[in-house]
Amino acid sequence: MNRTVEKGKTLLIEGPASVTVTTGKACVFGLLAGNTSRIVIREGKRLPFSVEEKATFDIALGATANIEENEMDTIPQSWCSAFNELDKVGTKPVVVIILGAADSGKSSFSTYLINRILQGKKRTAILDGDLGQSDVGPPCTVAYTFVSRPITDLFNLTAKNAFFVGVTSPGIVIEKILDGLGKLYEEILKAGADFVIVNTDGWVEGELAAQYKTQLVKKLNPNVVFFVEQKEELKPIIDCLEKFKLVQVESPAAISQRSREKRKNLRELGYVKYLRNSKVQSLPLNWLKIEEDQLFGLAKKTENARRLRKIDELLGMKPLNILELRDRVNVIIGKNRWIEGENIKKVEDFTKKKVYIIRKGEEEGLLTGLYDNQRKFLGIGILQEIDFLKRVIKISTPVSGEIATVVLGKVKLDKNLKELPTFSDETLPEAKSFEELT
Numbered sequence: 001m002n003r004t005v006e007k008g009k010t011l012l013i014e015g016p017a018s019v020t021v022t023t024g025k026a027c028v029f030g031l032l033a034g035n036t037s038r039i040v041i042r043e044g045k046r047l048p049f050s051v052e053e054k055a056t057f058d059i060a061l062g063a064t065a066n067i068e069e070n071e072m073d074t075i076p077q078s079w080c081s082a083f084n085e086l087d088k089v090g091t092k093p094v095v096v097i098i099l100g101a102a103d104s105g106k107s108s109f110s111t112y113l114i115n116r117i118l119q120g121k122k123r124t125a126i127l128d129g130d131l132g133q134s135d136v137g138p139p140c141t142v143a144y145t146f147v148s149r150p151i152t153d154l155f156n157l158t159a160k161n162a163f164f165v166g167v168t169s170p171g172i173v174i175e176k177i178l179d180g181l182g183k184l185y186e187e188i189l190k191a192g193a194d195f196v197i198v199n200t201d202g203w204v205e206g207e208l209a210a211q212y213k214t215q216l217v218k219k220l221n222p223n224v225v226f227f228v229e230q231k232e233e234l235k236p237i238i239d240c241l242e243k244f245k246l247v248q249v250e251s252p253a254a255i256s257q258r259s260r261e262k263r264k265n266l267r268e269l270g271y272v273k274y275l276r277n278s279k280v281q282s283l284p285l286n287w288l289k290i291e292e293d294q295l296f297g298l299a300k301k302t303e304n305a306r307r308l309r310k311i312d313e314l315l316g317m318k319p320l321n322i323l324e325l326r327d328r329v330n331v332i333i334g335k336n337r338w339i340e341g342e343n344i345k346k347v348e349d350f351t352k353k354k355v356y357i358i359r360k361g362e363e364e365g366l367l368t369g370l371y372d373n374q375r376k377f378l379g380i381g382i383l384q385e386i387d388f389l390k391r392v393i394k395i396s397t398p399v400s401g402e403i404a405t406v407v408l409g410k411v412k413l414d415k416n417l418k419e420l421p422t423f424s425d426e427t428l429p430e431a432k433s434f435e436e437l438t
Contacts, residue, residue: 003067004056010070011049012254015041016062024055029075029108030115031150039152041065044266046256047152048074076250079109082226083116085247086195089223093189095196097217099237100228102202103258105251107135107154109228110199115150122194126154129181129216130201131170132267137162138274138380139267140367140409142180144188154199155270161187162377164369166292166409168267170203174212178219185220198222210236217241264419271417274380278396281381281403285391289405295330295358296386296408297323298393314346315339320360320388328354332388335361360386365412365420368395373404381406382413 002022005011011026013019018040021033026049033039033049041047043064049057050073061067086094096113100106110126117124127144128136135154137143143162151157163180170177181198188196198220203209214237217225224245227234238246258266290299312318315331317339323330329351333339337359344355366383381397393406412420 001059001061002056003059004054005049005051005069007051007054008072009051010072010074010254011051011057012046012068012070012074013041013049013059013061014044014046014066014256016043017041017065017067018060019047019049020058021049022056022058024051025053026051026055026057028152029112030119031152042153042155042266042269044258044262044269045153045155046254048252048254050075070254072253074252074254075112076252078249079112082109082247082249083113085224085245086113086117091223093193093196094224095198095220095222096224096226097198097200097220097222098226098228099200099204099213099217099234100202100251101204101230101233102133102263103255104202104228104230105255106130106199106202106228107133108252108255109226109249110197111151111154113197114147117195117197118147118150123192124195124197125188125191125193126157127181127184127188127196127198128154129177130199131165131177132168132201133263134267134270135199138164139270140164140166140168140411141369141377141380142177142184144184146191146193155273159377164371164377164380164407164409166367166369166407166411168411170201170212171208174208174215177212178215181216182219204234204237207236210240213237214240217244268417268419271380271413275382275396275398275417277398278381279398280384280394280396281399282392282394283403283406285393288393288403290393291405291407293408294325295323296332296363297321297330298386310350311347314343314350316343324351324353328356330356330358332358332360335359360388365414367409367411367413368397369407369409370395370397370399370403371405371407372401375405378403383408 018038020038026033028047098106125146129142136145136157137159141162141164143159145157145160226247226249228249293299319331319333321332347355363383363386368381370378370381378401379399381395384394384396386393414420
């Protein structure tokens, strides 16, 4: 379809859609959209085409796409003022952190800043710290890249390096995220960036969220903290950052609030992007370093053989594997095997720990992070099977480099790359569900 829009108005298009400006001039987050290229808008994303000169659009809309015309420019004036603040910073690199709640416009503002900075031909990096709505790297990672040309969607960038965290929410992995972001930030500085834009997740409510964001800002020590605030929801965080230069910016007038299901769907597009063309690789466990394995005991060191034999005896069978941790004992058994509740109680009395049962096959679909022997992030994969007898792990991944380290995540995907609940055990009421552990 073709549509003509007058100067001063904004055409808001929500994907899936593709757009070409065939005549006139329109800007998207500071990028001048011309007739030489088609802009693709993914499902769940909305782009504002601000018309600077009467323009005609050639538009193809998907089944769930939406289009509307706004009488004014939806980019807040405060964004332009915020960009001008960067000129006042007299040192390089200029480091910026963007804070805001979910769906407040942080990614759009990041895109706008990047496009404006690139007009000055400055070497610009984006560090993406949003696990649940990762744009630059795969879902469940923090990642960075350098941007060489104007963009309309951070999702179209290719990560230069990433750090696998393995979850979609930061609340239970704060120290790990801070570690990962700190390492990637050091890489960026060593590479000689002029500007570093740090986009953060939307977790801002509660004391723990405030502590996390405060720690992050202090760790990266930015020149400017931009905060996108609507109803003083960031006040507990901002109050802790009085030593930093703080600049408030507005949310876009036409911001759309996404449901939890829509955010999940966007994340699943990320799995598709980073797992397409996957092949199953069989990797001997003795070739690998396994990390974050609190479930299967793949990386366990030699344990007390006599104690393990006693546990086997009390269970009344020899399981595929046993992992004894500080507060629990994980017992891995065959898919169709069964352990009497009375025998589980005997092991709990002996070890003074709760017993959890994991059946072979429950590992299928677990998201993994993959690294080489230099600790360079290679990509993500999906755990297909653990062969405890042959000591082999099978992972479906597009990664072609030699894998040296496998980090187990706490997200499971089905064969269509849709997220699944993790490790519930409905067949053994005597043992607790793994949902509370993962």
